[in-house]
Each structure stands twice: as structure tokens, then as C-alpha cells.
Amino acid sequence: MGFVTHGESVPPVDSAANLIFRQVIGNKNDTHDGDSLAAFAHTLNEHVHNEQLVYPTLANGITLTSHANSWELGTVTQVVPASAIGSDFDIHEVVIEDVNTADKVYELVLYSGAGDVEIGRVRFAAGATRGGIPNVAMQTPIVLADSRIRAALAIEDGGSKTAKVSLRYHLY
Secondary structure, X not given: OOOOOOOOOOOOOOOOOOOOHXXXXXXXXXXXXXXXXXXXXXXXXXXXHOOEEEEOOOOOOEEEEOOOOOOOOOXXXXXXXXXXXXXXXXXXXXXXXXXXXXXXXXXXXEEEOOOOEEEEEEEEEEEHHHOEOOEEEOOOOOEOOOOOEEEEEEEOXXXXXXXXXXEEEEEO
């Protein structure tokens, strides 16, 4: 005797139905696109166990320039081109590779997609008296495959300063 009784069926993969208990639990094949308990477990498993990657890889990071005014975001600059990452992903860290001004506080904003939707914002301080050049932990929402990522940088004293960055991420 099985758990599914006559006249009932397993919900379809990633079903949005939410009327009965088995729809809330979901299908064992649900993906991170679903909203059942099975889909959430699948997403958590991928989040914890999929390989870590970096962009750009085997290349220098992307240079961002702050605005000339204090605490204003500079030019929004492409970090990851559209179609460069062919699976859904999320970002876990901004790797700060270089800054041209020591002992200052920076703020960096990441945007995703053609509409430049903000997906994360972090602050970091770089310099001899502030712990060198840090890597900054970040947690973004899941970003759709083939989405571009762009970024903008601000600094406490303006002056069009630069920081070179790359992103640590993993796929779903």
C-alpha cells in the first residue's frame, strides 16, 4: 500500500498549487524554481554543495570608479556580461583585488539584468590601518542564467577613486 491513494497523484514538478498537503510538500523532482518544501530543500542542497566559481576567471578583475563627489555612486560598470554564466547563480563574495586609495571607506552596489535591479550592497574599508584589502561577504538572491551583472562604487571622500573587483559565486 502506497502513500498516494486512489484518485490522487503526485503534484507536477515545480507546481504552484497550494491547496492540499501533498502540493505543499511537492514532488521529489522539484527544482529551485518551485515553492514547495521539496523545492526549498533542493535549493538549500544546491546552495551548500555546488562548486564555487569566480568571475572573471584567469583574468584581472574589473575596475570600478567612484563618483567625484563624496558618497555618490560612480558610473555603473559591467562586471559579468549577459550570457557569460549559463546557469542560475548567486554571489557570495566580492573579492577586492586592488584599491587606489588607502584608509578610506567604499560602498559597492551590484545590479542584475537589463533593468539593473539592485541585488546587493556592501561596504568595505581598505588600507594599512583598516586591515589591508578585504574580501567582502555578500549574499544575493538567485540570479537568472545569462543575466548581466553591473556594479557602481562610492567612496567617503569622492575624487573618482578606483577599486578592482571580481565575484565569487556558485551555480544552481
